[in-house]
Ligand SMILES: Cc1cc2nc3c(=O)[nH]c(=O)nc-3n(C[C@H](O)[C@H](O)[C@H](O)COP(=O)(O)OP(=O)(O)OC[C@H]3O[C@@H](n4cnc5c(N)ncnc54)[C@H](O)[C@@H]3O)c2cc1C
């Protein structure tokens with residue numbers, strides 16, 4: 011039996027030249043929902059393979075417009091293609107949305123801490139995501155599935171506003187058909203053709219099967235959803251140090267120099283975005299300034 | 300004689316209940332199943348039973364003239380279904396329709412209330428558990444109102 015070793019904290023990774031933007035060419039664009047799309051990118055000049063850990067992000071630069079932090083949402087085992095899922099909300103993300111296959115954008119990264127996937131081997135895994143939160147956790151799901159035998163129960167809990175807002179719909183359907191992990195999906199509202207759960211994502215947590223003392227939980231989604239999810243997970247008996255959340259703040263440098271992304275004593279770009287809940291409990295419910 | 304006690308004890312709502320209390324409740328219980336699409340109960344009907352779901356999924360719906368049935372929530376394995384029985388005038392205020400083949404334990408509520416009155420230890424234990432169900436439902440409902448994914 012695997013001993014319940016303490017799960018080490020993720021460490022930030024520092025790319026070799028952190029301020030240098032590399033040109034990447036858009037190979038494919040896929041529309042996920044009306045305002046969200048996925049880009050598959052490859053180095054414009056056939057540069058070295060791109061390695062990252064699940065949970066890390068890149069600074070994406072729309073030339074002449076600006077730069078934004080975006081999580082990497084592809085498979086960490088695939089070092090040839092870089093994948094990002096982006097919701098167009100403002101100036102930079104809308105400029106990126108207008109780019110077509112063949113066009114180029116700048117990439118700096120990977121930055122930040124990672125989900126403790128390898129470190130959680132031997133544990134049951136519970137992943138709870140809301141809305142766009144599935145994007146930063148998809149690499150963790152790929153990694154767990156690639157090493158499935160090393161984990162106990164694996165429960166993926168996905169919430170969205172409506173069925174049309176679910177990311178990676180086809181992939182979710184494929185995952186639901188597998189025998190080696192359980193996928194629960196809930197939407198806030200749906201028409202009668204929806205034959206799945208209706209309700210907030212937290213309603214599904216009591217149904218998940220795991221041994222709370224030997225479980226690592228990874229949570230990502232909008233602030234309110236994460237707060238209530240963490241409460242439910244704590245209520246089920248998962249230890250605060252085994253619950254990991256991903257935090258968002260406005261960023262500029264992405265490497266701990268400018269102070270834009272400060273949260274209490276941490277810089278989210280370098281100490282986060284992934285934190286163990288006990289690390290940031292004090293600042294978790296702080297309203298963004 | 301076969302008893303429903305082990306099936307009752309296996310449901311999360313009743314787990315850990317003393318066996319004499321399970322025995323009392325078993326007198327009020329019967330096993331039921333609903334096919335996909337079948338109504339468990341309908342708005343306005345007299346509420347005579349509540350249900351502990353063993354397998355399957357049930358949609359709680361409100362029927363509107365313009366938009367048809369709107370699903371407010373779903374309940375499934377391990378859940379409690381139907382609180383309207385507890386307060387007068389004991390009528391269902393929404394529809395409950397099975398989405399999947401659903402198996403449940405149905406409880407005759409007047410029988411349960413009689414046992415709870417006769418044995419206040421059982422009554423207190425039952426109401427404590429019921430309060431948890433209500434509190435949890437209210438918490439979830441509040442979150443649904445907030446639109447957490449838009450927040
Ligand atoms: C570590 C990290 C990882 C991220 N990963 C992703 C990702 O994988 N995919 C993705 O689409 N986004 C992600 N984001 C959010 C993304 O960086 C912002 O949406 C982006 O910076 C907005 O820039 P903009 O110029 O398009 O919008 P702006 O013009 O700066 O803002 C336009 C509007 O969008 C709102 N807005 C800005 N940032 C956010 C935000 N984070 N969430 C919601 N509304 C916002 C603003 O309040 C404003 O109303 C991540 C952020 C961080 C910090």
Ligand code: FES
Pocket residue numbers: 260261262263264265266267268269270271272277278279280
């Ligand atoms: S973005 Fe500059 S310190 Fe974090």
